[in-house]
Amino acid sequence: MAASSQSIDLLDFQPDMVVSLHSAFPECKGFADFQIPAFSQKSDLVPPVDPSYQLNPQASVAILAGFAYNRRVLIQGLHGTGKSTHLEQVAARLNWPCLRINLDGQITRMDLIGKEIITLEDGKQITRFQEGLIPWSLQRSIALILDEYDAGQADVMFVIQRMLEREGRLTLLDQNRVIEPNSAFRIFATSNTVGLGNWNGLYQGTQLLNHGQMDRWDIVAALNYLEPVEEEKILLAKVPELSADTAKQMIALANLTRKGFEAGDISTLMSTRTLITWGENWRIFKDLQLGFTLAFLNKCESEEKPLVAEYYQRCFATELVVNKN
Numbered sequence: 001m002a003a004s005s006q007s008i009d010l011l012d013f014q015p016d017m018v019v020s021l022h023s024a025f026p027e028c029k030g031f032a033d034f035q036i037p038a039f040s041q042k043s044d045l046v047p048p049v050d051p052s053y054q055l056n057p058q059a060s061v062a063i064l065a066g067f068a069y070n071r072r073v074l075i076q077g078l079h080g081t082g083k084s085t086h087l088e089q090v091a092a093r094l095n096w097p098c099l100r101i102n103l104d105g106q107i108t109r110m111d112l113i114g115k116e117i118i119t120l121e122d123g124k125q126i127t128r129f130q131e132g133l134i135p136w137s138l139q140r141s142i143a144l145i146l147d148e149y150d151a152g153q154a155d156v157m158f159v160i161q162r163m164l165e166r167e168g169r170l171t172l173l174d175q176n177r178v179i180e181p182n183s184a185f186r187i188f189a190t191s192n193t194v195g196l197g198n199w200n201g202l203y204q205g206t207q208l209l210n211h212g213q214m215d216r217w218d219i220v221a222a223l224n225y226l227e228p229v230e231e232e233k234i235l236l237a238k239v240p241e242l243s244a245d246t247a248k249q250m251i252a253l254a255n256l257t258r259k260g261f262e263a264g265d266i267s268t269l270m271s272t273r274t275l276i277t278w279g280e281n282w283r284i285f286k287d288l289q290l291g292f293t294l295a296f297l298n299k300c301e302s303e304e305k306p307l308v309a310e311y312y313q314r315c316f317a318t319e320l321v322v323n324k325n
Contacts, residue, residue: 008043010140014184016040031061036068038094045097047088052237054230062221063090072164074189077223080271083190084147091143099137100145103152112159138170141184149189164216239279249315256311266304270296
C-alpha cells in the first residue's frame with residue numbers, strides 16, 4: 001500500500017484492492033480467513049500506523065468483519081484499553097479514511113445533521129443549508145467512529161439510530177432529501193458500558209441506552225487489558241529507556257490495581273495509558289516513585305493510598321512514600 005498521503009476527493013474514492021485476513025493481519029490467523037477491501041492510496045484522513053501498537057486478535061477480526069461486510073461494530077471496554085486507537089490502527093493498515101466524533105454533552109443534533117446558515121453573496125444575504133458531520137460522512141468513503149457512544153444525549157442518539165438500519169439511509173427532513181450511503185461508508189462506536197449507564201459510579205455522564213438502539217449493532221466486541229507480555233511490548237516501545245525487569249514490575253503493579261478494583265478495594269485502576277504515562281514521567285523526573293505518584297497515586301482517595309503503597313511494595317520490594325493529604 002502507498003505510504004504517502006494526499007488530498008483525495010472522498011466522494012468518488014473507492015477501495016481498489018483486497019487483502020486477506022491472514023496475510024494482512026497475521027495476529028488473526030486463529031480465525032477463518034476472509035477477504036477485506038482496502039485502498040492502495042492514502043488520503044489525508046487515514047490515521048498514521050503506530051508500529052508499537054499491539055492489535056487484539058478478537059477485537060481486530062470483529063472490526064475487520066465490519067470493514068469487509070459492512071457490519072455495525074461496537075467496541076466496549078474499560079477506559080484506557082485503546083478502543084478508539086484500535087479502530088484507527090486497523091483502518092490505518094487498510095488505508096481507510098477515518099473520522100472520529102466524540103459524543104460529549106456539547107454535541108447537538110445540528111452539529112450532526114446540519115443547519116441553515118446565512119452568507120453574503122454579491123452583497124445579498126443568502127440562506128444555505130450547511131451539512132453536518134453525519135451527512136458529510138455518509139456520502140464519502142469514510143469509517144465513522146463514534147467515541148463515548150454511551151455518553152450521547154437522547155436527541156443525538158435517535159439521529160444516529162437512523163444510520164444503524166440495514167440500508168443506512170438518512171432522511172433530511174428540512175431538505176426533503178434522502179441520502180444514500182456511500183458503498184465504502186462504515187460506522188463504528190466505542191463505549192465504556194454496554195448501554196447500562198453509570199451503574200458502578202466509574203463513568204459519570206454515561207446514559208442508559210434503549211434496547212432498540214443496542215439491538216441495531218451487528219457486532220459487539222469486548223476489548224479488555226492486554227496480557228502482560230503484550231503490554232510489556234507496548235510499554236517498552238513507548239519508553240525504550242526502561243529495562244525489561246522494571247517494565248514487568250510496573251505491569252505487575254497495574255494488574256494488582258485492576259484486581260483490587262474488581263474486588264471493590266479501590267475505586268480506580270491503572271490502564272495501559274496510565275502505565276505509559278508513568279514511564280514517560282520516569283523519563284522526565286528520573287524517579288520511579290515520583291512518576292508513579294504523579295501518574296496514578298494522586299488520583300486515588302486518601303483511604304486507598306496505603307493499600308496502593310502495599311501493592312507497590314509487593315512489586316518493587318521498596319516502601320512507597322505516601323502523602324495522605
